[in-house]
Amino acid sequence: QYALTQPASMSGSPGQSITISCTGTNTDIGAYNYVSWYQQHPGKVPKLLIYAVNNRPSGVSDRFSGSKAANTASLTISGLQPEDEADYYCSSYTSSTPFIFGSGTKVTVL
Amino acid sequence: HVQLEQSGAEVRKPGASVKVSCKTSGYTFINHYMHWVRQAPGQGLEWMGIINPSVGSTSYAQKFQGRVTMTSDTSTGTVYMQLSSLRFEDTAVYYCARDPGLRLVEWFLPDWGQGTLVTVSS
Numbered sequence: 001q002y003a004l005t006q007p008a009s010m011s012g013s014p015g016q017s018i019t020i021s022c023t024g025t026n027t028d029i030g031a032y033n034y035v036s037w038y039q040q041h042p043g044k045v046p047k048l049l050i051y052a053v054n055n056r057p058s059g060v061s062d063r064f065s066g067s068k069a070a071n072t073a074s075l076t077i078s079g080l081q082p083e084d085e086a087d088y089y090c091s092s093y094t095s096s097t098p099f100i101f102g103s104g105t106k107v108t109v110l
Numbered sequence: 111h112v113q114l115e116q117s118g119a120e121v122r123k124p125g126a127s128v129k130v131s132c133k134t135s136g137y138t139f140i141n142h143y144m145h146w147v148r149q150a151p152g153q154g155l156e157w158m159g160i161i162n163p164s165v166g167s168t169s170y171a172q173k174f175q176g177r178v179t180m181t182s183d184t185s186t187g188t189v190y191m192q193l194s195s196l197r198f199e200d201t202a203v204y205y206c207a208r209d210p211g212l213r214l215v216e217w218f219l220p221d222w223g224q225g226t227l228v229t230v231s232s
Contacts, residue, residue, distance in 0.1 A: 003154065036218035038155070045205070045225060046147075046155065051218035089155050093217040097157070097171055099145070104154040 004029065004090055004102035011108040012080045022073040022090030022102045030071035034093035037066055037075045041086045049088075050075060077107070085109045112136040114206050114223035121229045127194040130226045132206030139187040140164035143209040145219060146180060146191045148202040156202075160215065163189055196230045203227050 005023040012018040022029065022037075029035055037050040048057055050066035053073065063078045073092070077084055090102035117131040132144065146158040159170035163182035170178050179192045189206060204226045207219040 034217040038219070040155075045222045046219070048218060048220045051216070051220070057220055087154075091155075091157075091218070098169065099157045099160070099171075099217060101147075101155040101157060 002097075003100055004092060006088075006090060006102040006105045008103070009106045009108065011110055012077075013110045014080055014082065016080050017076060017078045018080060018107065020075045020077075020088055020090075020105045020107070022075070022092075024071050024073070024092055024094075026071055027096060028071075028092040028094035028100065029068060029073050031095060032093045033068070035066065035068055035073040036091050037064075037073075038089045038091070039084075039086050040089065046089065080109055082109050112208060112221045114208060114221060116204075116206060116223040116226045119227040119229070121231060122196050123232055124196055124198060124230055126196050126230075127192060128196060128228050129190055129192040130204050130206075130228070132189045132191075132223050134187045134189070134208070137208075139182075140184055141213055143211065143215050144180075144182075144189045145207045145209060146178075147205045147207055147219070149205070149225075150199070150202040153202075158191070158204075160209070161189055164213075193228075196228075198230050201228065201230045 033053050035053045038046040040046045049064045053068045054066040065076045088105045113135045115133045145160045161168045161180040168180045182189045206223040208221040
C-alpha cells in the first residue's frame with residue numbers, strides 16, 4: 001500500500017512560516033480535490049486542519065492554509081507557534097486504493 | 111455533538127481475531143459513512159476501509175482484503191471492525207472516523223473515535 005510522499009521532518013523558529021509538501025501522482029492529488037491535512041500531537045487523536053485542498057473547518061486557526069499544484073499539495077503554517085510542534089499528515093482520494101495518507105512530517109519549533 | 115466511543119484495549123495471540131466497536135451518537139447514523147484507520151507504534155496513519163452503515167456495503171484497502179470485515183448495527187448505531195489472522199505487525203491503535211458527507215463520501219475525517227490499542231503478542 002503506497003503513501004503520499006512528505007518530508008520526514010521540518011523545523012522553524014517561532015513566528016516563521018513553513019510549507020509542508022505532499023507529493024502524489026495523477027491518479028490521486030493530481031486528479032481530485034479531495035486533499036486534506038491532519039495534525040497529531042503525541043498520544044492524541046488526529047485533528048483535521050484542511051479539507052478539499054484549501055478549506056478550513058470552523059475553529060481551526062487561519063495560520064493554517066492549503067494549496068495544490070499539479071500532483072503536489074502543500075500545507076503552510078504561518079506565524080509558527082510552540083503548540084504547532086506535532087506530526088502532520090496529508091491524505092487524498094485515489095482512483096485505486098481509494099484513500100491514502102501521506103508518510104507524515106514531524107514539525108519542530110526551535 | 112458527534113461522539114464516537116470505541117471499545118477498550120485488546121490483547122491477542124498471533125493467528126487470532128479481534129473485533130473493535132465504535133458506538134456513535136449525536137447524528138443520524140445511517141446518513142454518514144465510517145472509515146477505519148490504524149496507526150502502528152511510532153508509525154504513520156494507514157487507511158483500512160470504509161463502510162456505508164445504512165446498507166453495510168464496504169470498500170477495503172487491498173492490503174487488508176480477506177482479513178478485515180466491517181459491519182454495522184443500525185439498531186444501536188454501532189460499527190465494527192474485525193481483523194483476523196493477526197500478526198505481530200498488526201499491533202496498532204485502531205480508529206473509527208466519520209465521513210461528513212450526507213449519504214455520500216467526502217473523503218475527509220473531521221470526527222474521530224478515541225482509538226483502540228490492539229496488541230498482538232505471544
